[in-house]
Amino acid sequence: MENVIEVEGLRKHFRTAMRQRRVEAVRSVSFQVARGEIFGFLGPNGAGKTTTIKTMVGLIRPTAGRIRIQGGEPGKLSVMARIGFLPEQPYFYDYLKPQELLDTFGRVFGLPAALRRKRIDALLAQVGLDHARGRTLRKFSKGMLQRVGIAQALLNDPDLVILDEPLSGLDPIGRKEVIDLIASLKARGKTVFFSSHILADIERLCDRVVIIDRGVVRAEGTLGDLLGAGRSDKEILVEGAGTGDELAALPGVRRVDQIGAGVHRVVAAGDRSDELLRYVLDRGARVTGVTEQRMSLEALFLDRAFEGPQAREAE
Amino acid sequence: MTGAFGGTFRRIGAIARNTFIEASRNRAFIGLGIAAVALVVSSMAISGLALSDQRARVLVDFGLFSIALLEVVIAITMGVILVFKEVDRKTFYVVLTKPILRVEVLAGKLLGLLAILALSLVAMGLAWVLVLWLRDVPLPSDLVQALVLSWFQAALMTAIALFFSAFASPILSGVFTFGAFLVGSMVPVLEELLTLKKGPLATNPAARFLAESTVSLTPDLSVFNVGKELILGIPVGWGYVGAAGGYCLAWCVLFFGLAALVFERRDFN
Numbered sequence: 001m002e003n004v005i006e007v008e009g010l011r012k013h014f015r016t017a018m019r020q021r022r023v024e025a026v027r028s029v030s031f032q033v034a035r036g037e038i039f040g041f042l043g044p045n046g047a048g049k050t051t052t053i054k055t056m057v058g059l060i061r062p063t064a065g066r067i068r069i070q071g072g073e074p075g076k077l078s079v080m081a082r083i084g085f086l087p088e089q090p091y092f093y094d095y096l097k098p099q100e101l102l103d104t105f106g107r108v109f110g111l112p113a114a115l116r117r118k119r120i121d122a123l124l125a126q127v128g129l130d131h132a133r134g135r136t137l138r139k140f141s142k143g144m145l146q147r148v149g150i151a152q153a154l155l156n157d158p159d160l161v162i163l164d165e166p167l168s169g170l171d172p173i174g175r176k177e178v179i180d181l182i183a184s185l186k187a188r189g190k191t192v193f194f195s196s197h198i199l200a201d202i203e204r205l206c207d208r209v210v211i212i213d214r215g216v217v218r219a220e221g222t223l224g225d226l227l228g229a230g231r232s233d234k235e236i237l238v239e240g241a242g243t244g245d246e247l248a249a250l251p252g253v254r255r256v257d258q259i260g261a262g263v264h265r266v267v268a269a270g271d272r273s274d275e276l277l278r279y280v281l282d283r284g285a286r287v288t289g290v291t292e293q294r295m296s297l298e299a300l301f302l303d304r305a306f307e308g309p310q311a312r313e314a315e
Numbered sequence: 316m317t318g319a320f321g322g323t324f325r326r327i328g329a330i331a332r333n334t335f336i337e338a339s340r341n342r343a344f345i346g347l348g349i350a351a352v353a354l355v356v357s358s359m360a361i362s363g364l365a366l367s368d369q370r371a372r373v374l375v376d377f378g379l380f381s382i383a384l385l386e387v388v389i390a391i392t393m394g395v396i397l398v399f400k401e402v403d404r405k406t407f408y409v410v411l412t413k414p415i416l417r418v419e420v421l422a423g424k425l426l427g428l429l430a431i432l433a434l435s436l437v438a439m440g441l442a443w444v445l446v447l448w449l450r451d452v453p454l455p456s457d458l459v460q461a462l463v464l465s466w467f468q469a470a471l472m473t474a475i476a477l478f479f480s481a482f483a484s485p486i487l488s489g490v491f492t493f494g495a496f497l498v499g500s501m502v503p504v505l506e507e508l509l510t511l512k513k514g515p516l517a518t519n520p521a522a523r524f525l526a527e528s529t530v531s532l533t534p535d536l537s538v539f540n541v542g543k544e545l546i547l548g549i550p551v552g553w554g555y556v557g558a559a560g561g562y563c564l565a566w567c568v569l570f571f572g573l574a575a576l577v578f579e580r581r582d583f584n
C-alpha cells in the first residue's frame with residue numbers, strides 16, 4: 001500500500017537559550033502511514049510528539065533522519081498544498097473574524113473568490129461556528145479556537161490532515177464532534193494523522209498507532225496487534241470451586257479474589273480460560289459470569305512506555 | 316497575475332493585505348497616527364500669527380523634518396516586531412505551513428508595512444499642506460517629491476529593522492536600527508571629515524579604516540532629505556526621485572535578502 005507519511009530515523013536536538021544544555025526531544029522515531037488510515041501518535045506529555053509533527057510540516061529541521069510527506073519533502077509548495085495542519089493549542093490573528101481568517105488563508109491557497117466563500121460558509125457550519133461570525137477571534141474560547149483550527153486545516157480540501165492534540169481543550173460534546181469529524185474524513189478517503197496523550201477516544205478511532213516516549217518509539221501496530229484478543233485476560237466468576245488457594249494454583253490463573261461465601265473472581269490468561277472453565281465445571285462448580293478483560297490502551301501504554309525493556313535500557 | 320510568478324504575487328499580496336489590516340485594527344497604532352497628525356498640525360499652527368518670509372521657511376523645513384522623522388519612528392517600531400510578534404504569538408505556525416515560501420511571507424510582511432507607511436505619509440502630508448494653506452504659506456513646488464523621498468527613507472529603515480530583528484531582540488534591533496539611522500544621516504559629514512588632511516582620521520589608520528567602512532556599509536540617508544532644496548526653491552526633479560528610489564531599492568534588497576536568508580533556515584518552536 002502507498003505510504004502517505006514516511007518518517008525514518010528521525011532525531012531532533014534543541015539547544016537551550018544559552019547553548020548550555022542539549023535537549024534530545026526526539027531520539028529515534030520511524031513509522032509509516034498508509035493512505036486512508038486514521039493513525040494515532042500516542043505518548044505522554046514531553047514524549048516528542050509535537051517536535052516530530054513540526055518536522056513533518058517543515059516548521060523545524062531534523063537533526064538527522066528522513067521525512068517524506070506524500071512523496072515530497074516537508075515545506076515544499078506542492079506538498080503543503082495537499083495537507084492540512086492543526087497545531088497544538090492553535091493561535092490565530094485575533095483581530096480577524098473567523099471568516100476573515102479563513103479568507104486570508106484561502107487567498108494563500110489560491111482559491112478563487114467564489115469558491116473561497118462557499119468553502120468558508122460550509123466549514124464554519126461544519127465546525128459549528130456559524131453563530132460566531134460577528135466576533136473577532138480575540139473573544140473566542142479555547143474550544144472555539146480549536147474549531148477554527150480544524151476549519152483552517154480543511155480549507156484546501158487536503159488529502160492528508162495532521163492534527164496535534166485535536167481533542168485537548170474541548171468539552172465532552174466538542175470531543176464527540178471532533179471524533180465524528182475525523183471519522184467522516186476517513187469516510188471521504190482522507191488520511192488522518194493525529195497525536196494525543198489521552199487514550200480513551202483513540203481506542204475507538206485509530207486503525208494503527210505508534211506509541212512514543214522520551215523521544216523513542218516504544219510500540220507500533222494495529223490496535224488488534226497491540227491489544228490482541230489472544231492476550232487479553234478473562235474474568236470468571238465461579239461458585240463452589242474450592243478454596244482460593246486451590247484456584248490460584250491452576251494453570252493460567254493470574255489472580256483470585258474471594259467476593260462472597262464460596263464465590264471467587266478468577267482472572268485468567270485468555271488462551272488458558274477454556275481449559276480453566278472445563279476444569280471447574282468438571283468439579284461441579286457453577287460459573288456465574290465470564291467477561292473479557294480486553295487490555296486497554298491505557299494499560300498497554302503504561303506497560304510499554306514506562307516499564308518496557310527499551311525504556312530501561314535507554315536510561 | 317498568471318504564469319510562474321502569479322502565485323508568488325498572489326501569496327505575497329495575501330500576507331501584505333493581512334499585515335495592513337492588522338495595523339488598521341490596532342488601536343495603539345491608530346492612536347499614534349492621530350497623535351502624529353495632531354502634533355504636526357498643532358506645532359505648526361501655534362507659532363505666531365503673522366509670518367515673516369523667514370518663519371514661513373522654517374514652517375516648511377520643520378514640517379518636512381517632523382514628517383520624515385515620524386515615518387522613520389513608525390518604520391523602526393513596527394519593523395522590529397514585524398516577525399517577532401508572529402513568532403512570539405505563534406501565529407506563524409498556521410501561516411508557514413501553508414503552500415507559501417518563507418521569503419514570500421517575509422516580503423508580504425514588509426510590503427504590508429510599506430503600505431502602512433504610505434498611508435501615514437499621506438495623512439501627515441495632507442495635514443501639513445492644510446496648515447501651510449491656512450497660514451498663507453505658498454506651497455513648495457516639489458512638496459510631493461520630498462514626501463516620496465521620505466517614504467523611501469522609511470522603507471529603507473524598515474528593511475534594516477527587519478535585518479537586525481532576524482538575530483536580535485526587538486529592543487536591541489530598535490537601538491541598532493536607530494543607530495543606523497543616525498549614522499546614515501551623517502554620512503556626508505563623515506565623508507567630508509575623511510577628505511581632511513589633518514585630524515585623527517588622517518593620522519590614525521584604525522580610525523580611518525573604521526570611518527571608511529562605516530561610510531561604505533551605511534546607506535547615505537541624506538539622499539532622501541531635500542529640506543534645504545525645498546526652502547531655497549531648488550527644483551527636485553522626478554529624475555532625481557527615481558535615482559534615489561533605485562538607491563533605496565538596492566539597499567532594501569540587500570538587507571531584505573540577508574533577513575530572508577536567516578529566516579529561511581530558522582526553526583519555529
Ligand SMILES: Nc1ncnc2c1ncn2[C@@H]1O[C@H](COP(=O)(O)OP(=O)(O)O)[C@@H](O)[C@H]1O
Pocket residue numbers: 014015016023024025026043044045046047048049050051052584
Ligand atoms: N525549543 C525547544 N527547546 C528545548 N527543548 C524543547 C524545545 N521544544 C521541545 N523541547 C523539549 O522536547 C521534549 C519533547 O517536547 P514535545 O515534542 O513538545 O513533546 P509532546 O508534544 O509529546 O508533549 C520536551 O522535553 C520538551 O521540553
Ligand SMILES: [Mg+2]
Pocket residue numbers: 046049050051088165
Ligand atoms: Mg505536544
